[in-house]
Amino acid sequence: MKRKLIAAIGVATMIAGVAACGGDKKDDAADGGKKAEAKSITVWLTVDAQNNWPELVKAADDAIIAKHPGLTVKHEYYGWPDKNTKLDAVLATDKAPDVVEMGNSEMVGYMAKGAFAELDPSKFENSATWLDALKASTTYSGKNYGVPYYAGARVATWRKDIAAAAGVTTTPKTYTELTGDLDKIQAKNGDKFSAWYNPSRDWYAALAFVADAGGAIAKDEGGKFTASLSSPESLKGLNAWKDSVAKYMHGDLTKDESDRYIVYGQGKSAMIYGASWEGGSAADPKVDKTGGKLKDNLVSFVMPGPSGKQLPVFLGGSDLAVPVKSKAQDLAAEWINDFTNSKGQLGLIGKGNLPNNKTQLAPLKADPKTEATATAAEVSWFVPTAPGWGAVEKQKTLQDMLQQIATGKKSVEQAAKDADAAIDKVINTP
Known part of the structure; x- marks a missing residue:
């Protein structure tokens, strides 16, 4: 698949006030202290999903809507060269998306700036066997801020x-x-x-x-x-x-x-x-x-x-993250799990990608068509998850x-x- 990770991370001015997150206090009061559930979530993905596996996106939408009748899932699709510029701009406002796709090497700078909400890995299927480099790409200072989406070796x-x-x-x-x-x-x-x-x-x-x-x-x-x-x-x-x-x-x-x-x-x-x-x-x-x-x-x-x-x-590949300014973080995390669970990963494998986990990688090693890439993906390295890594790449x-x-x-x-x-x-x- 012809997709290039854009390494430059331009996040220097986007995070002012980023710590303010979560639900609306007015909703809490109106519901006796219980936060009202959002009526919609917005998911940003790259055009890879739009062009190559739209049916997998729809399947995740259908799964979460079945559990939350009346929920609307909105999608916006971006090319890799302009995605981060638009993301940086919107993260400086109160209109942040609820889910955003990131190239794995793009994660570091955003995590360092506090742009993404912490996510509990135990809530995501196959997290115990996420590929090493992808797991590293979602981890900063010992905390997890993303979910591996797919890989390429x-x-x-x-x-x-x-x-x-x-x-x-x-x-x-x-x-x-x-x-x-x-x-x-x-x-x-x-x-x-x-x-x-x-x-x-x-x-x-x-x-x-x-x-x-x-x-x-x-x-x-x-x-x-x-x-x-x-x-x-x-x-x-x-x-x-x-x-x-x-x-x-x-x-x-x-x-x-x-x-x-x-x-x-x-x-x-x-x-x-x-x-x-x-x-x-x-x-x-x-x-x-x-x-x-x-x-x-x-x-x-x-x-x-x-x-x-x-x-x-x-490893090339993508992660999914929840901006800290999302007003529907729980629903966003739920959509991510529906999209990246074992069923979703099988769909991505069918499109020529490697899965985000070693469990589903194992059968690919037995197939001559995928043996080399699957075997290669088992041993991986990643860049330093340091606050200034984006500057190193940019220079x-x-x-x-x-x-x-x-x-x-x-x-x-x-x-x-x-x-x-x-x-x-x-x-x-x-």
């Missing part, structure tokens, strides 16, 4: 025809096997070909090597976050990533991952590591420039890491560090040290 995808021409007939299971196979593919195709097209500014891929080596972007030390990209563990991961780029990436070293599937469709690379939809999108006749060779030759597999284990993935500190390393402008050690300094300036400031 990152996998390796390569062309079996190119691999076979280089004498490689099976997909690699270890990193040693992977690099050995890529060496053969690179040697066969020459230095104008990328055995692995790996854009240097793709921090989701590069930082997976850091996580694999036991490193982290930043560490929480008693409530204060300290950047740790220059730690020995992080440097080990960054060096492993640098080596792979130097050996197998012979494309533009200043690019990010946004058009990776388009570049892959040009036929000048054997492998990519990215979102699970990218291979299929590259094989689309509108994108494939190889004369149709991609369609029947793409194979996806779990990316092995240098540690000897599978490379931890940054593109990680992307700039990686480009400096890949192009040789700075050594790994110097680039990491400089990135740490930049991160430390903003990461603890809401």
Whole structure:
């Protein structure tokens, strides 16, 4: 599914007076101290739901209306690029929606600002087995402020025809096997070909090597976050990533991952590591420039890491949250549960998504069509849930560090040290 998480979180001016929440006191008095139930709720989702699974939205509406006759569920749909701008504006008023969809990496800044109401995980089906990275994305200072909606994993995808021409007939299971196979593919195709097209500014891929080596972007030390990209563990991961780029990436070293599937469709690379939809999108006749060779030759597999284990993935995906200014928080939470329960997750699986929980992920591992993505999703990492994480993303500190390393402008050690300094300036400031 072609959907890109928008990392920038513009929440600096939206939360004035945000602590005022809950029901109307006049309603309480009129009902003898019992809060009157809202007559309607407003749900904000992205156009993904509107275009790809409207029947699942309707099913959740029908379920809550059956329990609350007369309730009206209103929906508004937004594209990813403009959603947060509109959300920021409305959260500064008394007209906040009751449910809002957030990209998982967008959650941190809003939680830090107090924009979302705390939610009790026990009230949501499958919360005990939520995927690790999605659970982390809804947690701030030990409290839960959202419900995972769905997930998307990152996998390796390569062309079996190119691999076979280089004498490689099976997909690699270890990193040693992977690099050995890529060496053969690179040697066969020459230095104008990328055995692995790996854009240097793709921090989701590069930082997976850091996580694999036991490193982290930043560490929480008693409530204060300290950047740790220059730690020995992080440097080990960054060096492993640098080596792979130097050996197998012979494309533009200043690019990010946004058009990776388009570049892959040009036929000048054997492998990519990215979102699970990218291979299929590259094989689309509108994108494939190889004369149709991609369609029947793409194979996806779990990316092995240098540690000897599978490379931890940054899960793409969405969460659902209840703005603290919602006047119908209980109903909002109930709608979220109706939408994300096991039945709803089965519907999302049918649309090509991964579920929000490990229980329903397990059967997908037995299906050859979903085995790679489901297995990859089990081992994941997430960004620091720090007050200033949004500023780190907005400044593109990680992307700039990686480009400096890949192009040789700075050594790994110097680039990491400089990135740490930049991160430390903003990461603890809401």
